[in-house]
Amino acid sequence: RAKESGGNTYSVYSKSIQKLNEAKHKIHSNLHKAIEREEFYLHFQPKIDLTSDKINGVEALIRWENQELGQMSPVQFIPIAEESGLILPIGEWVLRIACRQNKAWQDAGFPPIVMSVNLSSIQLQNEHLVRTIGQILRETELDPQWLEIEITESMLLQNTQHTMKVLEEIKELGISISIDDFGVGYSSLSYLKHFSFDYLKMDKSFIDNLNMSPKDELIISGIIKLAHSLNMKVIAEGVESSEQLSYLREQGCDGVQGYLVSKPLSAGEFIERVWLLPKKMEL
Ligand code: C2E
Ligand code: MG
Ligand code: MG
Ligand code: MG
Numbered sequence: 001r002a003k004e005s006g007g008n009t010y011s012v013y014s015k016s017i018q019k020l021n022e023a024k025h026k027i028h029s030n031l032h033k034a035i036e037r038e039e040f041y042l043h044f045q046p047k048i049d050l051t052s053d054k055i056n057g058v059e060a061l062i063r064w065e066n067q068e069l070g071q072m073s074p075v076q077f078i079p080i081a082e083e084s085g086l087i088l089p090i091g092e093w094v095l096r097i098a099c100r101q102n103k104a105w106q107d108a109g110f111p112p113i114v115m116s117v118n119l120s121s122i123q124l125q126n127e128h129l130v131r132t133i134g135q136i137l138r139e140t141e142l143d144p145q146w147l148e149i150e151i152t153e154s155m156l157l158q159n160t161q162h163t164m165k166v167l168e169e170i171k172e173l174g175i176s177i178s179i180d181d182f183g184v185g186y187s188s189l190s191y192l193k194h195f196s197f198d199y200l201k202m203d204k205s206f207i208d209n210l211n212m213s214p215k216d217e218l219i220i221s222g223i224i225k226l227a228h229s230l231n232m233k234v235i236a237e238g239v240e241s242s243e244q245l246s247y248l249r250e251q252g253c254d255g256v257q258g259y260l261v262s263k264p265l266s267a268g269e270f271i272e273r274v275w276l277l278p279k280k281m282e283l
Contacts, residue, residue: 043264047257053283057114060098091123099140116148121155130169144174153185200227204238211243221251
């Protein structure tokens with residue numbers, strides 16, 4: 001009996017692994033055709049500068065709507081795109097569309113803002129990255145000062161010397177660089193000595209517990225002091241309540257992003273809510 005149930009446990013386990021692999025395979029085969037089928041689009045989440053209380057930036061976030069799989073979250077498909085190398089053409093697509101959109105807003109006469117794009121470690125390790133970015137900037141005619149890339153701490157652990165060189169080259173193009181999800185990566189802080197980033201983005205997990213956890217409050221105020229003493233600005237991600245906002249303001253945080261201000265918006269919604277009714281977005 002025991003043997004039997006052991007056997008069953010094993011087969012349930014291997015079946016669920018098999019199911020997982022099938023699901024992954026399905027995502028991968030659909031992902032392969034997603035660019036040409038025009039299934040990707042971007043959403044845009046505003047970033048608010050706490051000195052002026054106005055929008056000074058926006059983060060581009062990829063979305064995927066597939067006929068068979070429905071709406072897929074980037075949390076689900078980005079890792080599969082990374083494993084398969086598809087992240088390279090997908091990441092290039094994101095950069096191009098984000099730059100094109102930002103330039104189109106400027107051409108329409110809206111005040112210029114910085115557009116942030118998330119980079120994957122695979123892109124950062126790719127030898128063509130800097131050339132690709134340069135080409136996209138020329139092609140879209142976007143001034144590099146209006147482009148920012150977001151990388152995570154763990155990306156700085158890989159191939160450090162090469163990575164630092166690439167980051168220098170990106171900076172030389174005139175693009176800003178920020179550290180995303182700051183504080184949760186398995187990384188040492190020593191990289192902060194070797195490179196000067198424009199922004200640290202404090203991870204949402206610290207923001208979530210503000211006003212409930214004195215330790216998280218101390219971590220947040222500590223990160224803000226650290227960033228400022230190293231001449232970097234600091235922004236909080238995932239800000240959902242006005243209580244969180246007031247604490248961040250008190251501590252001198254430079255910017256916020258989160259549902260309190262706005263969810264990520266489609267390009268159409270962005271025009272309506274940000275450009276045509278900007279008062280609604282001010283804090
Ligand atoms: P991220 O770069 O840290 O982006 C922030 C995520 O938090 C976004 O989820 C955003 O919609 C969500 N968010 C923002 N404010 C709030 C809030 O107040 N509350 C809550 N609960 N969530 C909030 P999203 O769009 O699902 O993206 C998830 C992750 O997928 C991103 O995390 C990023 O790591 C990755 N990602 C998204 N787009 C791209 C892309 O174009 N390229 C790459 N390589 N990764 C991307
Ligand atoms: Mg990000
Ligand atoms: Mg983040
Ligand atoms: Mg995060």
